[in-house]
Amino acid sequence: MTAGKLPERSGDPTAGAAPAGARPPAGRAPGDGLDARLVVDRGSFRLDVRLRAAPGDVIALLGPNGAGKSTALRALAGLAPLTDGHLRLDGRDLRDAPPEDRPVGVVFQDYLLFPHLTALDNVAFGPRCRGAGKAEARALAAAWLDRMGLAGHAGAKPRRLSGGQAQRVALARALATRPRLLLLDEPLAALDARTRLEVRAELRRHLAAFEAVAVLVTHDPLDAMVLADRLVVVEEGRTVQEGTPSDIARHPRSEYIARLVGLNLYRGRAEGHTVRLAGGPAVATDEQLTGAAFVAFPPSAVTLHAERPGGSSARNLWRCEVVGLEVHGDRVRADLTGDLSLAADLTTVAAAELGLRPGAPVWAAVKATQTHAYPA
Structure with a gap:
């Protein structure tokens, strides 16, 4: 979907575009960008999320399945009506604007290219809907395909395109209408691992040059960390944490976020150099x-031991039991329960020497210097 009745622009897709990595000039009006409080009631589920972004910002919405990320994206696109709240883009109130009257471009998870149209005509579709003549729209589309490195595939229909090529055609189609808000719904999910790496780098380059606001929905923390300037983590329809990727990685505030960034996380009460966990042990x-x-x-x-270690320098020592094992290359992730539920990573050789299996008893040790405590 592309939508929007925008001011007429030059047929050059690079006209007014910032160089990669640039941000919009400081002279923009204070009202420019996105200011939204999205409240959507859907049966027993309620979404209530606040989003603010300046032109040039890329926001990633992260959260588990059913958290409300896609509902938020649909509300921004005008496909899910707001129950309450507001939605302003560059100072314009869009709350009651129909989808076709919003300056919004969308890249869907499955791209939704028109199967009967060529890549060129898929991209030209948006400008045609905006009122451009056929020749003008196709010239604009050709310029966008060239910019995406797809000039040689202009005449190909979607079934003849690779996943990465289809993703770039979908992005070109979304950008061809010069949207002031770009929505990307799991844009890399349909790609295989090798293609995803390539396309992620390309997408980052295009987003860096995009002068308006972009909102990305993804389940993949790496996509979010690489592509976004700021993360908004949503759980059960509410924002639980917001900040830069590095801040969130260093200071996760929910179990879901901790799992995303690969940390064991606990909440308790600090007394000096000790955090006493509710219903659990103390952590030095x-x-x-x-x-x-x-x-x-x-x-x-975490280091694991078959017997209680004597003379260990670790100030944290817990008796546990293995409840699950996952092999990732030459590493093994062990899920443990007992004095403390936690995850431990070790080599396959170490796991074999310890005889790790579900139900096996182990001692888990962690040095105080390898823990990180911060205010809740």
């Missing part, structure tokens, strides 16, 4: 805090 840490706190450590910081 190098940080000195008082009050409600999170404490986290990576699975790689």
Whole structure:
């Protein structure tokens, strides 16, 4: 879907485009960008999420299945009516605007290219809907395909395109109408691992040059970390954390986020160098805090022992039992329960030497220097 009645533009798709990595000039009006509070009631589910972004910003919505990410995207596109809240784009109130009257471009998860149209005519579709003549729309589409490195595939229909090529055609179609808001719904999910790596880098380059606001929905933390300037983590229809990728990776505030960034995370009460967990053991840490706190450590910081270690320098030691094992190349992820539920990473050789299997008893140790505590 592409939508929007925009001011007439030059047929050059690069006209007014910023160089890669650039941000819009400081002289933009204060109202430019996205200012939204999306409230959508759908049966027993309620979405209530606030989004703000300046032109040039890329926001990633992250969250588990059913969190409300796709509902938020549909509300921005005008496909799901707001129950409450507001939606302003560049100062214009879009709450009651129909989808076709919004300056919005969408790249769907499955791209939804028209199977009977060539790549050129797929891209020309948006400008034609906006009122451009056939020749003008096709010239604009040809320029966009050239920019995407697809000039040689202009006459190909979607079934003849690879996944990466189809993704770039869908992106060109979304950008050809000069949207002020670009929505990307799991844009890399349909690609195989090798193609995904290539296309992710290309998409980052195009988003860096995009002067308006982009909102990305993804389940993949790597996509979010690479493509977005800011992450908004949504769980059960609410924002649970918002910040830069590095801030969220260092200070996760929910179990879902901790799993995404590969950390064991616990909440408790700090007393000096100790965080006492509710209904669990105490965790020693190098940080000195008082009050409600999170404490986290990576699975790689955990060492496992078949017997209680004597003379260990680790100040954290828990008796556990193996409940699951996952092999990833030459590494094994062990899920443990017992004094503390946690994940531990070790080599396949170490796992074999310990005789790890579901139900096996182990001792888990973590040095205080490898934990990180911060206020809750």
